[in-house]
Amino acid sequence: MIFCGKERCIPIITDGFTYIAVLVFFSSLFVMMEKSKEWAILRIMPAVVLIYVVSMVFCTLGAWDMAATKPIYRELSPVLTHGMIFTMLLRCDVRKIFRIGPRMLLAFFSASVTIMAGIVVAFLLLKDQLGSSAWMALGALSGSWIGGYDNIAEIQATLNIPEIDMSGAFIVDSINYTIWVLSLLWLITFAPRFNRWNKADTTKLDAVSQDLQEDDAKRQEKSSFPHIFLILGTAFLVTAIAANIGPLLYIVFPFFTKSIWTILFIALFGIIAAFSPLGRISGSSEVANVMLYSLIALIASRTSLLQFGDAPLWVLAGFIILGTHLLLMLLIARIFKLDMFTLCISSIANIGGAASAPIVASIYSGPLVPIGIVMAIIGHIIATPLGIWLAGFLKMLL
Numbered sequence: 001m002i003f004c005g006k007e008r009c010i011p012i013i014t015d016g017f018t019y020i021a022v023l024v025f026f027s028s029l030f031v032m033m034e035k036s037k038e039w040a041i042l043r044i045m046p047a048v049v050l051i052y053v054v055s056m057v058f059c060t061l062g063a064w065d066m067a068a069t070k071p072i073y074r075e076l077s078p079v080l081t082h083g084m085i086f087t088m089l090l091r092c093d094v095r096k097i098f099r100i101g102p103r104m105l106l107a108f109f110s111a112s113v114t115i116m117a118g119i120v121v122a123f124l125l126l127k128d129q130l131g132s133s134a135w136m137a138l139g140a141l142s143g144s145w146i147g148g149y150d151n152i153a154e155i156q157a158t159l160n161i162p163e164i165d166m167s168g169a170f171i172v173d174s175i176n177y178t179i180w181v182l183s184l185l186w187l188i189t190f191a192p193r194f195n196r197w198n199k200a201d202t203t204k205l206d207a208v209s210q211d212l213q214e215d216d217a218k219r220q221e222k223s224s225f226p227h228i229f230l231i232l233g234t235a236f237l238v239t240a241i242a243a244n245i246g247p248l249l250y251i252v253f254p255f256f257t258k259s260i261w262t263i264l265f266i267a268l269f270g271i272i273a274a275f276s277p278l279g280r281i282s283g284s285s286e287v288a289n290v291m292l293y294s295l296i297a298l299i300a301s302r303t304s305l306l307q308f309g310d311a312p313l314w315v316l317a318g319f320i321i322l323g324t325h326l327l328l329m330l331l332i333a334r335i336f337k338l339d340m341f342t343l344c345i346s347s348i349a350n351i352g353g354a355a356s357a358p359i360v361a362s363i364y365s366g367p368l369v370p371i372g373i374v375m376a377i378i379g380h381i382i383a384t385p386l387g388i389w390l391a392g393f394l395k396m397l398l
Helices: 016-036 047-060 066-089 094-130 134-146 149-159 163-198 203-217 225-252 258-274 284-300 305-309 312-336 340-351 353-364 366-396
Strands: 002-004 009-011
Touching: 016 047, 016 066, 016 284, 047 163, 047 284, 047 305, 066 225, 066 258, 066 284, 066 353, 066 366, 094 134, 094 203, 094 312, 094 340, 094 366, 134 149, 134 163, 134 340, 134 366, 149 163, 149 366, 163 284, 163 305, 163 312, 163 340, 163 353, 225 258, 225 284, 258 353, 258 366, 284 353, 305 312, 312 340, 340 353, 340 366, 353 366
Parallel strands: none
Antiparallel strands: 002 009
């Protein structure tokens, strides 16, 4: 995917529009292939996973110039995320969703604790190899893997961690996170089999999901061009308003970050709109899915597998953290008979935050997206103090 001369390799794509066009084209192609049911690979690898893998491969092969395409990525990624959240919430009755709250909270906080346990294990095994400042960097990493990128920045500022000491943590937060999202997107497709094996009680979850799907079916039978156009236009308008309101809310109420205030505004607007005439017309699912699959391709397109070689010990530490987290979560799931959706959404709400939780939730059931959003917001609230505490605990283990 690159033109190579004697001195250097030149990426094929050096402008933002072509970069986006290629990602959207291949995403739509894989979705179409999955619908045709004629491609054997899509029987074992859903379109969403194939999109993720192919985007990473393109990035690894240098198909596009990372620096030249970065501006459009940074501009478009939040637009798609916020627009997707709004359109998905149009299909949701949050009153029904909160009926499954207690088990979700148990799983969410279990995920937070097991991630912290994984960081402690990784630190004990590799502290001599990761450097003298690893306790600070891993503490900051926990902020991102319980809350989000805003939290890692807050912890870095609080602990005065030099940028050079954060390089390994940033690589883990990029490549290990991407591999984990890909794994969860694949694992959640095995939910029925896992739930039967684990004897998970999904009665309440299934009932809520069924109720929401029946509500969805009561909308006008066929989506039409005016409906889709109206939903798309409203989603973009709400996203634009939220991008301006979020920073203003942060100035008045600085206990949340700008991005969280933006998401809260969009979520509130989406919940209210779900009970309006806009929520009763069809087309929101189609619009949300276009944004969803485009966003998946966009996120994966920034991860090169060559990063494995940049800081191999830090990447190893990331896999130790995730491995510990996985084993402990499976143990907790066995004890409390938790289902696959609850496990996956709890994990990604911690590790991926508000940008990734709706993606994983929607693959299982679109109407359950608010669960991922609520969990991600809780993670943002608790992540900074927990990360600072964990950094202090790791320092004691030196």
